[in-house]
Amino acid sequence: MLKGITIAIDGPAAAGKSTIAKKIAQKLQYTYIDTGAMYRALTYKAIQSGIDMDSDEALADLLVNTEILLIPDNGGQAVHVDGVDCSNEIRSQEVTAAVSKVAAHSTVRKMMVDKQRKLAYGTGVVMDGRDIGTEVLPDADLKIFMTASVDERAERRFQENEKRGIHSSLDRLKEEIEKRDRADSEREVSPLKKAEDAILVDTTSMSIDEVVDKVIKLAEERMEQ
Numbered sequence: 001m002l003k004g005i006t007i008a009i010d011g012p013a014a015a016g017k018s019t020i021a022k023k024i025a026q027k028l029q030y031t032y033i034d035t036g037a038m039y040r041a042l043t044y045k046a047i048q049s050g051i052d053m054d055s056d057e058a059l060a061d062l063l064v065n066t067e068i069l070l071i072p073d074n075g076g077q078a079v080h081v082d083g084v085d086c087s088n089e090i091r092s093q094e095v096t097a098a099v100s101k102v103a104a105h106s107t108v109r110k111m112m113v114d115k116q117r118k119l120a121y122g123t124g125v126v127m128d129g130r131d132i133g134t135e136v137l138p139d140a141d142l143k144i145f146m147t148a149s150v151d152e153r154a155e156r157r158f159q160e161n162e163k164r165g166i167h168s169s170l171d172r173l174k175e176e177i178e179k180r181d182r183a184d185s186e187r188e189v190s191p192l193k194k195a196e197d198a199i200l201v202d203t204t205s206m207s208i209d210e211v212v213d214k215v216i217k218l219a220e221e222r223m224e225q
Contacts, residue, residue, distance in 0.1 A: 005219055006125050006139075008132035011146035012192060013180045014153035014160075016203050016211065017128040020146065022076050023212045025126040028219070033070060033119050035129035035136065036099075037079045038112055040090035041068045043102045045081055053098055056105035063111055070119070088164060097176065100183040103130075109189050130184055133195035142222050143198035144215055152204045153177050 007024065011017050018034050025032035042059065045051075045066055051058050069080040079087045089095070102108060109131075116136050120127055127136065133143035148156075154174040161168045184192040194200065199218060203211050 004124055005141040005222060006120060006137055007127070007142045007144070007215070007219060008137045008140035008195075008198075009126065009128040009144045009146055009215075010130055010132050010134070010192070010194070010198065011128075011144075012130075012153070012184065013177050014157040015146045015148050016156065016208065017146050019208060020203075020211050020215065021126045021128040023208065024215055024219075027212065027216060028124060028126070030124040030126050031119070032072070032077055033116060033125060033127040034077055034079075035112070035116050035127060035132065037070065037077070037090060038068055038115070039103045039108075040095050040099050041079055041081045041086060042066060042108070042112075043095050043099045044086055044090045044092075046102060047094060047098065053101050056107045059102060059105055060107040060111060063108060068115075091164060091166075093161075093166065093168065096180075100180055100187075104183070104187040104189060106189045113190075130192040131190035133198050134193060135190045138195075142215075142219055143195050144201055144218070145194040145198040146201050146203055146211070148202060148204040150174060150177055150181075 009017050009021050022032055042063055046053055046059060046062055049062065051062050053059065067082050071078045071080060078085055079090055113136050116127065120137060129136065133140055154170055154177055157173050157177065158168060158170050201211060201214065
């Protein structure tokens with residue numbers, strides 16, 4: 001087991017970050033932190049509570065009064081909001097469509113980054129998101145920027161939704177992913193971008209196991225330096 005290394009995985013929606021990061025963390029016996037799930041959890045509660053998602057102040061107040069727990073679960077991670085398992089609910093299309101707006105607010109991001117850094121402190125960690133290597137863990141030992149074609153990402157999201165019993169249009173998913181890419185890349189606070197020292201991994205034609213093996217090999221090389 002590798003000790004003491006921090007692995008930051010960034011990339012656009014449906015690039016496979018969470019699936020890959022979970023498997024890497026499991027193999028290395030590291031802590032896995034899905035930062036996107038944290039923003040989704042807040043978005044879900046905002047929808048349920050009727051909070052104005054254009055208001056940074058209202059969302060920040062909501063976050064202060066919300067308990068978000070990431071709990072290891074069968075090699076993955078369960079997301080509990082105020083003591084209730086909302087792992088499936090935070091993946092709904094309604095949450096997916098709104099999470100970029102919530103994540104764009106400066107106060108919300110600052111508070112989330114503080115939480116994420118505390119979670120990563122003092123342990124081997126694999127953290128995935130959109131600003132991990134640039135903002136949350138700028139000194140990470142290994143930074144990966146994971147991407148794939150829009151068509152491939154839409155197909156992955158479609159298959160993922162089907163497994164969850166969520167029926168969706170492939171064309172609509174493609175449009176949503178393209179819209180999400182623009183929103184994440186063009187936002188003023190911590191936009192999605194590749195860190196200068198990140199390694200680009202295009203997963204379009206790679207299997208999950210191939211990507212996992214590649215990242216673990218890179219991690220092992222970092223440990224040898």
